[in-house]
Structure formats: C-alpha cells, structure tokens
Amino acid sequence: MASLAPLSYSSYRTYLECPLRWKFLYVDRLPEEPRGYFTFGRVVHSVLEELVRPLVVPGARRVSAAETQRTLDDWPGAGRAEHADLMSREEMLELYDRAWLSDGYASPEEEARYRALGRDLLGRYYDELTRDRPRPIAVEEHLEARWDGIPIHGYIDRIDRTPAGGLEIVDYKTSRELSHEDARDSDQLTLYQVLVEKNYTEPVERLTLFHLRSLKPLRAAPRASTALSVLHDRMGTVSDGIRAEAFEPTPGRQCSRCDFRSRCPEFSEVPKGEAERLRGLVDRFEALRAEEGRLEGELRRTADELHRAAEELGVHRVPGTRAIAVRKREESWMYPVEAVRPLLERAGLADRIGSGSPEEIRRLVRDPTVDPEIRRRLAEAGSRRVRWYWELDDGPAGSRSLRS
Ligand code: SF4
Incomplete structure (x- = not known):
C-alpha cells in the first residue's frame, strides 16, 4: 500500500x-x-x-x-x-x-x-x-x-x-x-x-x-x-x-x-508487429461469444424438453449414452414482511426474527414449540417457489448440474 x-x-x-x-x-x-x-x-x-x-x-x-x-x-x-x-x-x-x-x-x-x-x-x-x-x-x-x-x-x-x-x-x-x-x-x-x-x-x-x-x-x-x-x-x-x-x-x-x-492504455494503439496476432484472438473471442449465446439457448431448450418428458413419464433419472440425467428439485419460500411482522408481534415472537428473512420465518413455521395456529397462519402467508434442474451423473467422475 x-x-x-x-x-x-x-x-x-x-x-x-x-x-x-x-x-x-x-x-x-x-x-x-x-x-x-x-x-x-x-x-x-x-x-x-x-x-x-x-x-x-x-x-x-x-x-x-x-x-x-x-x-x-x-x-x-x-x-x-x-x-x-x-x-x-x-x-x-x-x-x-x-x-x-x-x-x-x-x-x-x-x-x-x-x-x-x-x-x-x-x-x-x-x-x-x-x-x-x-x-x-x-x-x-x-x-x-x-x-x-x-x-x-x-x-x-x-x-x-x-x-x-x-x-x-x-x-x-x-x-x-x-x-x-x-x-x-x-x-x-x-x-x-x-x-x-x-x-x-x-x-x-x-x-x-x-x-x-x-x-x-x-x-x-x-x-x-x-x-x-x-x-x-x-x-x-x-x-x-x-x-x-x-x-x-x-x-x-x-x-x-x-x-x-x-x-494511456485507453488511447494507445496495438504495436504493428502484434496487430495480426491480436486480431486473430479478437475474432476468435467474438466467434466464441456468439457460440456461447447459441449454446446457452440450446441447453435451456433441451433441459425444458427433458423436464416435460420426465413430468409426463413420472421419472427423475434418465439414462443417456455416457451419463445419467438426474432431476433435482429446489424449493424456496417468500413471506411478505409487512404481513408477517404484525402477526409475530401480536404473538410475542417478534424477537425471534432479525431481518425477517424467509429462512427465519421458515424456521418458525417448522418449530414445534410455536403455537400451531401461528405456524399455520405463517405458512399461509408464504408463497412457495419450486425450481427443477438437472444434474449429470457420469459415474466416478462426479456430477455436473444444469439449472433450468
Ligand atoms: S483516461 Fe483520459 S484522463 Fe485518464 S489518463 Fe487516459 S487520457 Fe488521461
């Protein structure tokens, strides 16, 4: 420094x-x-x-x-x-x-x-x-x-x-x-x-x-x-x-x-001797960027098609030639703080949450020591979001995930 x-x-x-x-x-x-x-x-x-x-x-x-x-x-x-x-x-x-x-x-x-x-x-x-x-x-x-x-x-x-x-x-x-x-x-x-x-x-x-x-x-x-x-x-x-x-x-x-x-690098020009080599690198970078966008779109569409097929057939593991696609579920909850906080205050539970994050509320919903009626009302105030994604299980080499 x-x-x-x-x-x-x-x-x-x-x-x-x-x-x-x-x-x-x-x-x-x-x-x-x-x-x-x-x-x-x-x-x-x-x-x-x-x-x-x-x-x-x-x-x-x-x-x-x-x-x-x-x-x-x-x-x-x-x-x-x-x-x-x-x-x-x-x-x-x-x-x-x-x-x-x-x-x-x-x-x-x-x-x-x-x-x-x-x-x-x-x-x-x-x-x-x-x-x-x-x-x-x-x-x-x-x-x-x-x-x-x-x-x-x-x-x-x-x-x-x-x-x-x-x-x-x-x-x-x-x-x-x-x-x-x-x-x-x-x-x-x-x-x-x-x-x-x-x-x-x-x-x-x-x-x-x-x-x-x-x-x-x-x-x-x-x-x-x-x-x-x-x-x-x-x-x-x-x-x-x-x-x-x-x-x-x-x-x-x-x-x-x-x-x-x-x-200043913002105004300096590439030396003539390096111009050809760097032009090739820029062209390749540009082409890969375009390819990256195309591949991302194709990846999403393939995963969506797999999701639809898995839903219809009721399966979560789909074998391919070299790996098995494994369907995974991710769940998250949202709670409107303006609705939840007054409920907790009335129940004397306001000090059980800090920022009012969904994780804090979810812990209360699951907590058996909390009045069941409060837990029910908290659960009703929340909205659940479910996301599905695929992981590729390719044996001992491990797994790779594709969220979609
Ligand atoms: S960015 Fe502009 S102001 Fe800054 S050093 Fe370069 S020429 Fe000068």
Whole structure:
C-alpha cells in the first residue's frame, strides 16, 4: 500500500476524474504542458498577494499545549495594518508587468488579450480595495490538517476578519462565468473551511468566491455537518484508492485536455508487429461469444424438453449414452414482511426474527414449540417457489448440474 501525502483539492478532483491521470501527475511527476489561462491566473494571484499583504494582521491560531496562544490583541501591528500604505496603482501595474509570464498561450494575440484583461481587472480591483479595505488575517496561506484520519492541505488566497469577528474565506477566480451556486456547491471552499477551522480559533462565517472580472463576491454560508460528512466520505474513498494504488484509467470529457494520452492504455494503439496476432484472438473471442449465446439457448431448450418428458413419464433419472440425467428439485419460500411482522408481534415472537428473512420465518413455521395456529397462519402467508434442474451423473467422475 502506498503512503498518503496530504490531499489538496486539486489532487482530490484529479483522482475523482481519472485515477491514472492522478498517478501520472502525483506519483510519476510528469510535467503538463503550460496553458495560458492557468499562467494568467497564477500571475494575477501573485500580484493580488503582494498588494494585500501589507493589510494582514494574523489571526489566533490553534496551538499545541506547549505553545502560548496569541490573540489578535497580542499582535503589535494590529492597530496599524488598517491604515498601512498600499502600493500605488502604478506600482501594482509595474509589478504585474514584471510578474507576467508568456507560457502556454496559443498565439501572441491571445497573450495580448489576456494581458490587457489582467491590467483592466487589477485596476478595477485596486479601486475597489481603496474604497473598501478588507481586514485579512492571511494571504496565500498554506494550511495543513488531519481530517479524521485524512491528511489534507491547501493554499488559501485570503482569510478576512468579518465585522462580527468571525472569518471569511476568499478564493479569487479569474474565470469567465461564476454563480452563487458555484459558491454554495464548491468542494474547494468546503475543504478550505475544514482547514481554517482546524488551524484558527475564530469561527468561519462566510465562504466566498471572488469573481475578479465582475468584482463580485459570491458568498455562501459555512457548510453544515452533513455537507462536511459527504466530502469527508468522498475524500476517504479517494485516499483509500490511492493507498491501494488503484490507478485505472477513467475516460471521459477530461481526456480532451489530458497531456498523457500517448501513455494511456485507453488511447494507445496495438504495436504493428502484434496487430495480426491480436486480431486473430479478437475474432476468435467474438466467434466464441456468439457460440456461447447459441449454446446457452440450446441447453435451456433441451433441459425444458427433458423436464416435460420426465413430468409426463413420472421419472427423475434418465439414462443417456455416457451419463445419467438426474432431476433435482429446489424449493424456496417468500413471506411478505409487512404481513408477517404484525402477526409475530401480536404473538410475542417478534424477537425471534432479525431481518425477517424467509429462512427465519421458515424456521418458525417448522418449530414445534410455536403455537400451531401461528405456524399455520405463517405458512399461509408464504408463497412457495419450486425450481427443477438437472444434474449429470457420469459415474466416478462426479456430477455436473444444469439449472433450468
Ligand atoms: S487520457 Fe483520459 S483516461 Fe487516459 S489518463 Fe488521461 S484522463 Fe485518464
């Protein structure tokens, strides 16, 4: 079994989409082709981090028994950070130019479009920030925790203090479209809530996706315990799969943007030298499958004909040339639990059955210590099913059965 490194949201998502792709990325550490929209997101995030960092007043962390708990009031810069100098708009745009990366864009035109978009949204964000300063306790913070046995981690864009003294988790998004449902349903925010709750003492009050293109904070309430359990179960399934090294390919829409198609069995082609031999095997397999279906049908029809003849003649053993066909009977009973349980309760016998399986009821029907009237009514409530089948007795070699 593989040991489990802490799961991030993207690692969890990747495994859910395709375990083999997860292996290529997290075990084999194969690089992916850069993509313009990811590069763009990284650059914008890095500028926002530098822009907001002067406003940070660290919050109260959960500490081990050996450490002393620091609170907001212990932080020497607490009073000043609200009035800290922000870099100027020009400084921010210079920083943006310095941070710019050209990796992954499909063309110079696409890169220019993204670059202009970044200047525009950062400029508007800057205006918003000077109008309404947040009170961050952390930016780009790496948090780790153990969530009931599952190691987890994540980088959180921003954690703010709310007016009521709680915490707001903010995740910047540069994507085109975003809705309130995205904030309500985001597993990423759910995971961040767990990370923050396990690392900070103040309660999480809001989960927010900040849509940078529209400057809209899309807010959701913190997740209740049911939603937390659902994600914990899913992450547990993922971590079990990783520990068991279950890395099967799972083809789907994600394949179109997967860089590992040439290594994936779902997309790999049979080597030319093997093609002829394998084609022969596939053709034979296909023919045997067709034959199997035909033989199954013929076997059933022959057994039915034997049944009818055996019924008419009143015989259970029919000799053939090499073996004797022996007719066998199998009986099963069905009892409607909704009818049987009240009867047993009235008779004080409810504790004699567990799940109410037919075998349990049948035992009561046969039990001489049970009132005969109850046994009769139980028997009447049941319906019997009889199946006949044939066994071939071929002497010392043993017998083979054919159920039909
Ligand atoms: S091509 Fe599809 S199935 Fe294969 S590893 Fe990539 S995502 Fe998985």
